[in-house]
Amino acid sequence: MKALIKIKWLDGADKDIALPKHETAQAAGADVRANFAPDQRVAGVTLDAGARALIPTGFAMEIPAGFEVQVRPRSGLALKHGISMVNTPGTIDADYRGPVGVLLINHGTEPFHIAHGERIAQLIVAPVVQGDYQLSDVLDETERGSGGFGSTGTI
Template identity: 65%
Template sequence: MVQIKVTWVDGADREVPLPTYQTAGAAGADVRANLLHGAVTLQPGARALVPTGFQIEIPEGYEVQVRPRSGLALKHGIMLVNSPGTIDSDYRGPVGVILLNAGEGAFVVTHGMRIAQLVVAPVVRGRFEISQQLSETARGVGGFGSTGGD
């Protein structure tokens, strides 16, 4: 288990639960909206940065991925614009979630609502270097949709 330190943002409602795993097998911890100044209404096609009310300290060698909640996506068309979002280990600012309403009707984000999930993941860094040639594969340069099927 990796320890993630958490502090409250000034003015946040400390009664809103911090990220919480809902089941023993959950990979993501649900994160909630911390909206002291009222709900946020997302019209179809609109997006908004929704505050969570906390900041985190992630150990070096890890990231926290911000992912959508499947129930919000299926029932309301609510998704994350940059999914998955990444919180780097050297970031110490407030955690926010960029929600997008891809649904057909307005969606209201309320105070304390579960809006996303956080997944802690190890980071493997690569070294990018110029090469005169790349190895060949059966796929080659085939891009989007080149592997067949739907």
């Protein structure tokens, strides 16, 4: 199943940087790359341990109604360097048309450098079902009931 996601380059974007792309035929996520402003391309951004930064992608999107785009961390960056996202998964709504940025955080112990053009996250297109929230005095009983975190056991 496919959904057409229109991409628009933002002013100052490096159009030689690849657009989001599925790297294999069965990949769920499309890799997205850092696309810094001209005055920041050479330097990139270095995230100190514990620091976070909004990394630009250089584009905006048009997502069809009934879909969202989830922004997720790259597992390789997480495993090797402790790089993740502050709000994972991030959601881009179908009615948003502004710049796409990735809010990265360094959970590692060493500074991590993000270079211009580096793959920083992945985008997942997903259908959206909106809930119809209704006040009720009674909720159906279940086996779990109101048991919260860890209430279903450890094994």
